[in-house]
Amino acid sequence: METGLREAATGGVAPRSRSTVQRIADLRGATRELARLRPRPRLERLSGLHNPWGHAAARTDAWRFLDLCEDPGIVDRVQSAIGPDIVLWDSELHLEAASYQRFVDEGREGRYWPVMPLAGAVVLVAPEQVQPLTCIELDRVVSGLPSLDPGEPLYVIRYMPATSHFLRDARAPANWIAMEEQPLINHAVRPLWLVRGEDRAGNDFVTGFSLLVPRWAGIQPKEH
Known part of the structure; x- marks a missing residue:
């Protein structure tokens, strides 16, 4: 992990003070608010919904979605699918x-x-359903x-094993x-979150955790 520190990167998740059911209930309210927007946002605008530094943060409380992505009960399911070293890298709302x-x-x-080698798990959260959670291996x-x-919202969360490397090269x-x-x-x-275990593939957990400075911000008028 590119942190500049010598200690191994280890993951952590949201505390168990709130249950998975409570977090899904919070998500239900947020998805209903987004569904009421007119015109409806493009799917791309609802990508990376858990990212407080992403463009979706202007439309909703990204921390609420991140809290669910880090939920210990959900991460337990992901661990059963892809192992103990887990990175959250993407989510989107349909x-x-x-x-x-x-x-x-x-x-x-x-x-x-x-992701190389390509591996991971997808968690589907259907907040309006009686059985709202499904975890599926990518393949x-x-x-x-x-x-x-078909008419209800679906929140899709994507995790990769921390034994794989996330490619930052835009030409990949x-x-x-x-x-x-x-x-x-x-x-x-995109920023990455190590939600459990250790990074074992030299992933970059620094990129994406701040807003980009506009290019014009460095162009200052000359004083006369």
């Missing part, structure tokens, strides 16, 4: 689950993952996708394809 169903049917889940998403209510095929097909999304500058 205001209608039918949108994600099409996304999967088109073979796009995994297509934009800048089983097509066969393991549960029955979804997954990043290049993502920017061609989803121009508002740049995974290369």
